[in-house]
Amino acid sequence: MIEVTDVTRIYQMGLVEVRALQGVNCRIESGEFVGIMGPSGSGKSTLLHILGLLDEPTTGTVTIDGIPVGTLNEEEKSDFRLNRLGYVFQDYALVPELSVQENVVLPAMARGISPDKYLKDSEQILHEVGLGHRIHHRQYELSGGEQQRVAIARALINRPRILFADEPCANLDSNTSRTILNLFRDLNEKFGQTIIMVTHEDWHEEYMCRVLYMKDGRIEDEKACKMRRRDGESDR
C-alpha cells in the first residue's frame, strides 16, 4: 500500500520557481491498477517519479508498505527499487548491447539470484509476455511493441510489489498499445500486480481500476473505472 501525505515538489529553474506538486494526498491499495492522467505540466510524471523513488518531495511524506521512504539513504533507495519496484519507461530504455534475455535478467543478477533461477524465471516471463521465441534477439531486431514487452518482462523479473509505467504506450500504435495494456490487465487480474501508470489517453481508462486526474500539481478528481480489482485476489 502507498500513502502520500501533503507532498509538494518545487523546482528551481533559473530564477523561476516551478511548483510541480502542491500538496498531493492519495492512497493506493495493493493490487490496484491506478492511472494518473491530466494535461501536460499537471505534475503526473513528477508524482510517479516521487512514488517510484526517482525523485524526492520538497515537503510531505510517502510511505510504501509502511516504510517512510524519505528516510532511506541513496544505497537503501537503490536496494528498495531493485527489490520492491519495477519500472516501464516510455522509450523502453533497454541496454542495446544485451540480448532480450540478458536485458530481462539484469535486475535479477544485480540481486544476486542464482543463474539457474533467473534464467528459468526470465524464460517464463518472456513466454508470459509473448516473447518466448525472441529470447536471444537484440533490441534492434524487435518492433516497438516487442521492446516494450521486454521492458515489462525486465520490470517483472524480481517480482516487484509495485510496477510503475510512465506513458508506456506513448510511442506505440493503438493495436500495439492494446497488447501492452492487455498484458498489464492480465498481470493485475491474474497476479494482483499493483500497477501505477501515467497516460494521456482517455481510452486507457477501461483497463484500470481507478484514475487520478491531476491539474496544476493537485489531484483534482478521481474516478473508479470498469476494471476493478477482484476481491480476495492475493497479492504477488
Next chain:
Amino acid sequence: MTGHTLSVAFFLAIRSIQRGNRFTFLLTVAIMGLVFVNLVFLPSIISGVVVNFNSQSINYNYGNLVIEPRENTLYITGVAEVKQKISQISDVTGTSPRFSAGATYNYHGTQISGQIVGFNPRYEQEVTLLHTRLKEGEFLAEGDGDSILLGAQLAGNIDERKDKTDSLGGVTAGDSVLVTFNNGVKKTLKVKGILDTGSFGVDRNGFVTLKEINQVYGISDTATSILVKLSQNGEEERCKKVLMEYGIAEKIRTFQEKGQGFVNDAIRSFEIINAISTMVSLVIAIVVIFIVIFINTINKRRQIGILKAIGINKKIIIYSYIIQVLIIATCGILLGLALSSGLVAYLTINPLVFPGGAVYPVVEAGPVIRSVISLALVSLISGFIPSWKTANEPILDAIRGQ
C-alpha cells in the same frame, strides 16, 4: 563489494566491448599499445648504450680495473712486482701492463697525431678481446719488433668518404707507417694487422709490443697502467678494496670511473629525454582513455540513469567502466609488448650505430613493469573519473539528459 556486484559489472563490461563500437575499441587499444612501446623503447636503448659502453670498456679499453701511477708520478715502476701482487687475488684472471704515449703517424704524406699503446700480447689476451677483433692481418706476438697494429679509424679507407674522422687514408696489413714517438724517436713499423673494435677510443690508436716501447724509451719494468681482468663482472668495487688491502699503493679505478664523462653525460641526457617522453606518453594515455570513457558515458547518460532507476547499484555501473578500461589497457599492453618485441628483434638484427659502437636494445624487467603499472594506473584514474561523475548524477537529470 559483493561477488555479484563484480560479476554483473564484469558482464556489462564484456558485453559493452563485445557488442559496442569495435572501431573505437581497436583504436583505443592501438593508442595504448603505441604509448606502451614509447614507454619501453627509449629505456631499452639507454640500457643498450650502458651495456654497450660497459662491454666495450671491459673488453677493449680497460678490463675491469685499471691500476694507475701514484699521485705526482707518471709511471708505474716495478711492474713485475705489482703484477705478481695482483695475480695472487683469486678473483683476478689476468693482468696486462700497458704503456701509452703520444705519437704521430705518417703514411704516404698523411700525418695524424694520436696515441700509441704498448702491451705484452700474451698478457693482453688474458685481459682484453683485442685479438679477436682483427679486420685483417695478425695479432702481435710477444717477440715482435718493428711491428704495429693500427685501429681501423686511424688506418682509414682509400675512399675518404667512408672515414668517420681524419685518417691515414687506407693503410692495410703489410704496409709500413712512419711513427714519431713523443720523445722524438722515429721508426718505420710494419703494419701487422688492423683492429676494428667499434670503440672509437680504441680504433684511433696504434698498438706495439712493450718490447718495442722499452727500446724506444729506453725503459724496462715500467708502465703507465695495468689492466686487471676479474673472473666476474660487477665485482669491481669489492675487488678494488681487496687490491688496496693487498698493499697496492697505486691508484685503482674501476672501468666505470675511467669512463665517466662523455658516456655518463650522454646517459643523463637520454634519461631527461626519456622522462619527458614518459610524461607526454602518460598524459596522452590519460587524455585518450578519459575522452573515450567520457564520450561513452555522455552517450550512455540516459542508459546509466535508467539502470540506476531500475535499481542497479551505481557501484556496478562504475565498476563496469573500470573493468572496460582495464580490458582496454590489458589489450593495449599486450599489443605494446608484441610491437616492442618486434622492434627489439628488428634492432637486434639491424642495431643502431652510436659513436661507441653498435647498440642493441636491452629490455629490462624494471621499465616494463613500471610501464605496465603506470599504464594500468592512469587507465584506472581516467576511466574512474568520468564514470563516477555520470553515475553520481541525479537519476532524473541523467534520464532527461539535462
